[in-house]
Amino acid sequence: MSDRPLRIVTAVAAYDGHDASVLALNRALLAGSRSVEVIYLGFNMSSESIATAALQENADAVAISSYNGGHLQFFPHLMGRLAEMGMGGILVFGGGGGTIHADDAGILEKKGMEKVYGPGWPLDAIAEDMTGRMEARRAYIDEPVWPLPGVSTRSR
Numbered sequence: 001m002s003d004r005p006l007r008i009v010t011a012v013a014a015y016d017g018h019d020a021s022v023l024a025l026n027r028a029l030l031a032g033s034r035s036v037e038v039i040y041l042g043f044n045m046s047s048e049s050i051a052t053a054a055l056q057e058n059a060d061a062v063a064i065s066s067y068n069g070g071h072l073q074f075f076p077h078l079m080g081r082l083a084e085m086g087m088g089g090i091l092v093f094g095g096g097g098g099t100i101h102a103d104d105a106g107i108l109e110k111k112g113m114e115k116v117y118g119p120g121w122p123l124d125a126i127a128e129d130m131t132g133r134m135e136a137r138r139a140y141i142d143e144p145v146w147p148l149p150g151v152s153t154r155s156r
Contacts, residue, residue, distance in 0.1 A: 012043035028127035047078035061091035
């Protein structure tokens, strides 16, 4: 398994004018039990800028706060951009307090989001859940695949 810290890009979705919630999440991620690097982009971020940053930063995940509505359009567009950039397997987390209804969260998770956090989740629990999922994903990806079926590992 990789020795590097978990890396997560955080941002606030486009047309959302405040970042208090994602800043609080960033603090919870940094104070958690796992080593994590938080790359914070800011607020009013486009899916293009988030996907580009995730690629450039070799991120394990992205976490986006969206309180403005439009989440049923924004998140699928972001996941599409990530897939187009070859990052279709990156974990995508989202939250929006009371603005993302549980039914909408279910729709987004069926479309490929890892988790949409709603009201009732304490920030430290969100941070722990995110980093746990990131570690599990990294362990799955980093598992050795040798020897490959049908490929000899003997020296010639």
